[in-house]
Amino acid sequence: MLVRSRRPSPQTVKVLEALAADPSAWRYGYELGLEVGLRSGSLYPILVRLCERDLLEAKWEDGPRLGRPRHLYRLTSSGLEQAATFAPRSVPQRLSPRRPELRGAS
Amino acid sequence: MLAATFAVPATLRVLCLGGGADRDRAQLLLEFAVRGLPADRLDWAQAMLVELDQVEGRQERWQFSLGCVWAAVRIRVRSREPGGALLRVVVLGCAVIALALVGYGLVHYPGLRSEPNVGGAMIVFLVTLLTYTALTAFLSRGDTQRSAAARRYGLTGGLAVGAGWFLGISPPSALKGWVFLPLLIALVGPATVAAVAGHRASDSRTGTLAALWSGLVGGLTVFIVWVSVTYMNAGGPYDSGLVSDFHKSNAPDLATYAVSDDLGSGLVLLLMIPTVAFALGSLSARLAAATRRI
Numbered sequence: 200m201l202v203r204s205r206r207p208s209p210q211t212v213k214v215l216e217a218l219a220a221d222p223s224a225w226r227y228g229y230e231l232g233l234e235v236g237l238r239s240g241s242l243y244p245i246l247v248r249l250c251e252r253d254l255l256e257a258k259w260e261d262g263p264r265l266g267r268p269r270h271l272y273r274l275t276s277s278g279l280e281q282a283a284t285f286a287p288r289s290v291p292q293r294l295s296p297r298r299p300e301l302r303g304a305s
Numbered sequence: 306m307l308a309a310t311f312a313v314p315a316t317l318r319v320l321c322l323g324g325g326a327d328r329d330r331a332q333l334l335l336e337f338a339v340r341g342l343p344a345d346r347l348d349w350a351q352a353m354l355v356e357l358d359q360v361e362g363r364q365e366r367w368q369f370s371l372g373c374v375w376a377a378v379r380i381r382v383r384s385r386e387p388g389g390a391l392l393r394v395v396v397l398g399c400a401v402i403a404l405a406l407v408g409y410g411l412v413h414y415p416g417l418r419s420e421p422n423v424g425g426a427m428i429v430f431l432v433t434l435l436t437y438t439a440l441t442a443f444l445s446r447g448d449t450q451r452s453a454a455a456r457r458y459g460l461t462g463g464l465a466v467g468a469g470w471f472l473g474i475s476p477p478s479a480l481k482g483w484v485f486l487p488l489l490i491a492l493v494g495p496a497t498v499a500a501v502a503g504h505r506a507s508d509s510r511t512g513t514l515a516a517l518w519s520g521l522v523g524g525l526t527v528f529i530v531w532v533s534v535t536y537m538n539a540g541g542p543y544d545s546g547l548v549s550d551f552h553k554s555n556a557p558d559l560a561t562y563a564v565s566d567d568l569g570s571g572l573v574l575l576l577m578i579p580t581v582a583f584a585l586g587s588l589s590a591r592l593a594a595a596t597r598r599i
Contacts, residue, residue, distance in 0.1 A: 227359070229360060238369075239373045240374075240375035243352075243353060244376050247383075267358065269356065270348070270349075270355065
């Protein structure tokens with residue numbers, strides 16, 4: 200049986216677009232929110248939902264230069280596929296949805 | 306008056322702690338809000354708190370903090386964390402019964418619908434029920450020993466308050482002469498429950514939650530008992546003061562006037578019992594947890 204995934208909300212597509220633009224980079228929540236023009240009240244529930252669906256991976260920063268370690272985010276292979284489906288212009292042509300290899304963190 | 310005495314200063318304390326710097330107030334508000342998140346969402350709570358450190362400017366910090374508070378509410382409501390089903394069923398069931406009882410009164414005593422201020426009273430009543438069920442939906446989940454203990458003590462305390470009122474006011478009453486007993490149970494019961502829960506868990510939050518649950522369940526069950534007894538007696542027994550006031554009113558008959566009067570008292574109890582229970586319970590839970598640690 201063919202299973203169609205539901206189209207994500209426009210806000211979620213914006214987040215996918217921004218993350219897919221440089222899929223190997225780990226991103227901070229605050230800067231990501233500024234980039235896509237989403238307030239924290241909308242951004243964090245989207246990030247939580249993407250993580251629950253294994254479209255996003257999250258980790259804590261290693262040894263930050265200043266202050267406490269921050270939470271970092273980037274798309275998983277499934278997330279990149281999702282971005283390629285719903286925001287195809289944002290995914291770099293040189294990268295296939297199945298990301299062969301990732302660059303180092305940040 | 307009680308809300309002004311206890312709730313307003315407590316809220317101000319939360320907002321003003323930290324020497325008055327705006328940075329700290331925004332942070333404190335967010336720290337307070339993310340406390341309700343379940344254990345499997347604590348990373349997200351921490352992530353939002355750490356990101357707030359990066360935000361510069363008073364207005365921006367408040368915007369980010371308030372946004373995160375809203376995010377925490379949405380994350381909490383969507384959470385599928387187990388536990389608390391019984392409490393949610395009890396609170397929701399009591400709210401539905403309370404609503405049905407008021408609906409019955411409006412149908413059975415049509416004169417109530419033309420009473421002055423009935424619209425305002427209905428709005429207060431509905432907002433109160435909505436607030437109680439929303440609080441329960443938001444805070445009742447959790448499968449830790451402490452959250453389970455808070456629910457167990459809270460539910461027991463709340464039902465004891467309701468049972469105390471039932472014994473105290475329903476005829477034939479074995480406790481007829483003890484007119485202050487129900488009020489005493491409503492005041493002391495949740496505070497005692499909170500103190501025991503806080504002491505046993507060595508944690509004031511467990512006691513405070515127990516006080517909240519006992520207050521909500523107690524307030525709702527007392528309202529149900531109070532209104533049911535009112536309908537059984539058609540608002541009676543009627544004393545001379547009530548009869549005298551009735552003659553000055555525009556009520557169509559004495560029963561309608563007495564029921565209207567009792568529904569007003571029921572609404573006050575529905576608001577007062579949880580407020581007092583939470584205020585006294587949080588205080589006694591803090592004291593009990595502190596004495597345990599000493």
